[in-house]
Amino acid sequence: MSQSPAAAAAAAAAAPGPATTTSSMHTPAPAAPHRTAPRSSWFTIPEPLRLVFNQFPLVTYAPNELPVRSPFNRDLPVLYVFASDQGALKGLPSYNPSCLKWQTFLKLAGVQFRIAPSSNHASPTGALPFLIPPSSPTDAASQKPIPSSKLERYALERGPEKLADAAGSKLDAYQALLDSRIRNAWLYALYLSPGNSSLLSQLYVEPCSASMVVRTTILHKLRRAAEAESAPYGSIYRCGAGFRGTLAALGPDEWFFGSSQPGLFDAAVFAYTHLLLEDSLEWIDTRLQDSLLKYPALVEHRKKLFSRCWGQANE
Structure with missing residues (x-):
């Protein structure tokens, strides 16, 4: 008995076929997880270098000591x-x-x-x-x-010490005398006098460089500057008038201008008299020291001020 075309189509759809057979179905494999490549940065060490560094363990050395001239007490100026x-x-x-x-x-x-x-x-x-x-x-x-x-x-x-101030006009007048006569004689004696060349080099030239070329250049510049500044008052022989005028401000008193305590002008005079009489400075041309030694009161003033600030002065 023949089937109608519609019944034949329905029977074919209901009958199991190869495409729907369980044993022949293929189950797809799960997808592999996506791996993100590590992001590089400026602080990432390349693998070849990392392998090399791993062969040498990191060693931390103790810090170097400060130079001798470095301040060791930050609480002091x-x-x-x-x-x-x-x-x-x-x-x-x-x-x-x-x-x-x-x-x-x-x-x-x-x-x-x-x-x-x-x-x-x-x-x-x-x-x-x-x-x-x-x-x-x-x-x-x-x-x-x-x-x-x-x-x-x-x-x-x-400072805890209360220092007396000298009268302004009087201090200015004597300071000008100190800056003109004595200071310029000092410049001439140390920088321009041939006899004191070794002392000048010891103090200001040798510490700057070991090179003879550099030392010669520095020495030339120092002398040229001193010559330009001390030219009007260059002669050491004029310094006697400077010491004599300075002594007038001291008079018979212990400190300048009759003060009960040493002040700024005392320190200014001492800055020259001490260096001229200090034994550690080997002056060869001693004309400036000889001029100072004619005024024992200034020599005694230097000794007292050194004792007050540093201890006993050299005799």
Whole structure:
């Protein structure tokens, strides 16, 4: 009996065929997880280098000690002056009159400080001395240098000693005498006198460089500057008038201008008289010292001030 076309189609759809047989069905494999390549950064060590570094364990060395001239006490102000390394460690007087003047005045005012060797090139003002106040983590201005022009105020404000001020006009007149006659004679004696060339080199030239070319250049520049500055008053023989005029301000008193305590002008005079009479400075041309020795009161003044600030002076 033949089936109608519709019945035949329905029977074919209901009958199981190869495409629907369970044993012949294919189940797809699960997809492999997607791997993200590691992101590189500036701090990632390349694999070849990492393998090399793994062969050498990291060793941490102890920190180097600070240089001898480095400040060891940050709680004290530091005065930067012309000085040798050993002289600075011992707190000895600077061998430069301008530096020694302020070093002495700070001591007279009772300011606690230490000194460190330096040069004009390291100074923010182009000249020594200058002072760095104590370090303070809460005060950003604590490390601002104080030039020599402001050291008098700093000493009077910070020092416990109350120093008497001389009359302004009188002090200015004698300071001008000191700056003209005595200072220029000093420049001539140290920088221009052939007999004292070795002392000049020892103090200002040799510490700068071991090169003879550099030393010769520095020596030439120092002498040229001193010659230009001291030309009007160059002769050492004129210094006698300077010492004689300075002595008039001392008179029969212990300190200048009849003060009961030494002050700024005492420190200024001492800066020259001490260096001229200091045994460690080997003066060959001694005409300037010989001129000073004619005034025993100034020699005694130097001895008393040195004893007050540093101990016993050399006889």
